[in-house]
Amino acid sequence: MSLPYPVIYMVNAVLFIAPVVILSLQLPRRTHYWLRVTLAFLVLFVELSLQFPDAWFHSTLSSMAAMSLYFTLVIVILVLTVLFCNETSIWAASFCAVVGYTVENLGAGTAELVGILIRHLHVIPLLGHEYARTVVCCTLVVAVFAIVVRRGVHLQSLSLNPSKMNVLLVFGAVLINIVFDLAIKYARAFNLPQGFSMLFRIVELAICVYVIVMEFEILYNRQLLLDAATTERMMRDRERQYQLSKENIEAINIKAHDIRHQIRHLHDGKDGIAVGREALADIARQVNIYDSTVKTGNEALDTILTEKSLVGEQEQITLSCIVDGKSLGFMSPTDLYALFGNALDNAFEAVRQIDDPELRNISLLVRVTAGMVSIHMENYYAGTVIFEEGMPQTTKKDRLNHGFGTKSMRIIVGRYGGTMTMGTDDETFYLNILIPIPRA
Secondary structure, three states, rough: OOOOOOHHHHHHHHHHHHHHHHHHHOEEHOOOOOOHHHHHHHHHHHHOOOHHHHHHOOOHOOOOOHHHHHHHHHHHHHHHHHHHHOOOOOOHHHHHHHHHHHHHHHHHHHHHHHHHOOOOOOOHHHHOOHHHHHHHHHHHHHHHHHHHHHOOOOOOOOOOOOOOOHHHHHHHHHHHHHHHHHHHHHHHHHHOOOHHHHHHHHHHHHHHHHHHHHHHHHHHHHHHHHHHHHHHHHHHHHHHHHHHHHHHHHHHHHHHHHHHHHHHHOOOOOOOOOOOOHHHHHHHHHHHHHHHOOOOOOOHHHHHHHHHHHHHHHHHOOEEEEEEEHHOOOOOOOHHHHHHHHHHHHHHHHHOOOOOHHEEEEEEEEEEEEOEEEEEEEEEEEOOOOEEEEEEEOOOOOOOOOOHHHHHHHHHHOOHHHHHHHEOOEEEEEEEEEEEEOOO
């Protein structure tokens, strides 16, 4: 029993649009997103209804040019679907459309290959029906695709302008898909032997898998470029922040020094001004906080540690330091500021989640051991720390735009031939860094 054509076209429209929507869900959505998806689905349904399978090879509309236009229109509609439903570029929309179209081809090709294998078997009656077979196979392929996309595919890198090679690869993928669609249709029309049809299907599936892997490889490489650009931008920001912090701390220390002299003047009761001793002592304690510059023997370390000590005083977080700053004299001030700044930022963020004041402390130890600089930092934390490839994953919801601080730390340590490890031990998070001291 054959299915009504409208049902067939509706199923085909769903199978085409589902992988595209799954992939484009990561892109910024326009208002009334699902209504837009529904409208796009209806447009695709109408386009698929323009031709009937029985007429493909028995009318002028069945010519190769007509079918080429037919398959091209499907891809164009998928591209327009992404642009209509998401706020994104034509490049990102084309990427999603080509990958989605290829996934549908992979599912349909798998269904036909299964059909060839079980044509003369009756162990799976359900899969003996062409469209039941197509629906089952395409659903499984799309489900696997959805899992892969959810776990490891990020489209943020599509915001970068594509290279000429990327564009050529995408258009090449489109051409390969269309050519194979045409070849499969004509091979079916000429009733080729089953062995040839099976070989043809296997080749088609291999090419579909290759196209999908190639597209994701493009995405992965562009993500690496984006990560590198983001990390470089963060390090430039750290350099500017280092200069500002250095100037601010120097200005604060000068002001604190002047205020201390004024307090002594008030304490002497000159000019008829009388202030209580306890009030003056309290003011002096507050001023001393801002005049307590950390001295390690390294200007960059002095700046970042003083800055974080002031933050700790304000937030009731104790920062304990035993630091041989001179041992790190071979590192550039910007690298030092970025390395320790990111490490301390992460530690402060973790300690802020703790209510017990006795646990709101961070310890830092920097010393020379066996010709290497050893950096050890530890702090308490609340909750659970998840590690991937030895690096803690950000706890912030926007994973794409966070976590670069740890990456930049790893880059800086690697630049000096060092190693960095992180871990947890009994509700304590620790950071260990070893950097070899260059020989003079």
